[in-house]
Amino acid sequence: MQHKKSLPALVVFLSLGLVGGCNWYNSRDNLNRGVQAYAASNYPLAVEHFQTALEFDPEVPNAELYLGLSYAGQYVPQIPDTESFADLAIETYLSVLDRDPENTTAIGGLAAIYQSRLDLDNAREYYERWAEVDPENPTAHYSAGSINWHIVNLSNPELVFDDPLATLPLTAEEEAMSEEELEAAMAAERDEITQLVEVGQQALDRAIELDENYEDALTMKNLLYRVLAHMIPVDTDDEEALARREELVALADEWFDEATAARERNQEEATAEFGVVE
DSSP states (O other): HHHHHHHHHHHHHHHHHHHHHHHHHHHHHHHHHHHHHHTTOOHHHHHHHHHHHHHHHHTTTTHHHHHHHHHHTTTTTTGGGGGGHHHHHHHEEEEEEETTTTTTTHHHHHHHHHHOOOOOOOOHHHHHHHHOTTTTOOOOHHHHHHHHHHHHHHHHHHHTTTTGGGGGOOOOOOOOOTTTHHHHHHHHHHHHHHHHHHHHHHHHHHHHHTTTHHHHHHHHHHHHHHHHTTSSSSSSSSSHHHHHHHHHHHHHHHHHHHHHHHHHEEEHHHHHHOOOOO
């Protein structure tokens, strides 16, 4: 009798096991189909498969990360109709990081979307986080350094182009300031830019330490030195300041030459490895 009473429980147990096995299979099957769709750049189909995989098994490895990548693949900067995909990608990447705070793909994905949206402060935060959790990755350090140049370019284009005509107009807040207040605010802004350049140069130095032929990092060092040079007016009467400007331009030229030499070395290495394509 005891054996007969336990039979229904056994059936339920076996049924649950069968359902669990089906869920496991369906989840992995949809994960694989999603990866295939993602590889083929069919992002809407990939989203469907990854969502289904997560419905069958919320813990299926990498499905949520691939879901974020698939949303991001449908986002086109400056195209309003695709902004919702950026929002979904950000939401999904953040969910991934809740489970795995050091997931470099999610961190880098967030940084890239924020940069595409010109939300450069958030982009800088995540690029720096990427470099922190992946310290041996030269691309992470390059990204953490180069974003500072983009911040300067967005806020003070005259320092990038060395052209006073490129200066952005004063904001309403700045227009309401007294002459002394405006001068103090601009001095503080220049100090902040100097700090951005210095921090950027440190990150780029680390990238070059890891890859001495990192052409983009070498080029960016040249560009950041030019920002510092352009902060000194070319028509100033301060001879010491002019000498400093010339010194900074000379340093920039040296790094430009280093970048050119690295490009030539990289091309020679690629030719030796793959041969010359006729």
